[in-house]
Amino acid sequence: MQDRSAEQGSGAVTPGSLIAGEVPLAEIMARLQQDRPVFHSEADLQHSFARVLWELAPKIQSRLEVRQHVPDATGREYLDLLCIGPSARTAIEFKYFTTQWTGTAGKPPEEYALKSHDADDVARLGFVSDIARLERFGNRPDQNGLALLITNEPGLWTPPKEGSKPTRDRDFRLHEGRTVTGQLLWGGGDYKPNARTLRGSYSLNWQPYSLQDGPGGEFRYIAVFTDPEPSQD
DSSP: OOBOOOOGGGTOOOGGGEETTTEEHHHHHHHHHHHOSSOSSHHHHHHHHHHHHHHHOTTOEEEEEEEEOOTTOSSOEEEEEEEEOSSOEEEEEEEEEOOOEEEEETTTTEEEEEOOOSOHHHHHHHHHHHHHHHHHHOOSTTEEEEEEEEEOOGGGTSOOOTTOOOOTTGGGOOOTTOEEEEEEOSGGGTOGGGOEEEEEEEEOOEEEEEEOSSTTOEEEEEEEEEOOOOOOO
């Protein structure tokens, strides 16, 4: 089982951490941090990411909300963004989970009024589910996957307090330095619909995104790459 760490902060660039085989994610995030330090919504994040990608690599084509055809699908499933390069592709799932923050950011200055989303445990489940979906969608030897989460909720990157009572989402914790892999149970297995199984092993490495004034003004991101499907030759 291969460990796929998110190595954006170390300067390491591997083929698996390139978008569509062309652009390092760190380069895209650096441009996004300058242009869009805050987003109004997840859709805003998706559009902004695709725009920056086109500016950096015009040869890469971006497609939003692409329907996926997988054998074990229980209904219609869609991918947030498919990036198609000359020799490789990247499937991307986005999450933008916010706590309340109101302020002005960006150039030119733009006003934002972010609302608090669902509980932290729902955010953790959603991000791990994105990784599992990308593993299922990666049925091509030329396609890797990327699960990207941007948040201003410190509870997502902060480890639980020592001696704290186990929570129902303990297998899904996303704090710095943790590794998620294998079978992840919700509530110790009491609620099977929320169980997830990951084929790969993923070390979690949070990166700074932007720092704004006031409570809730610190934004960080976490990126997890999934491997393409091995060739059947």
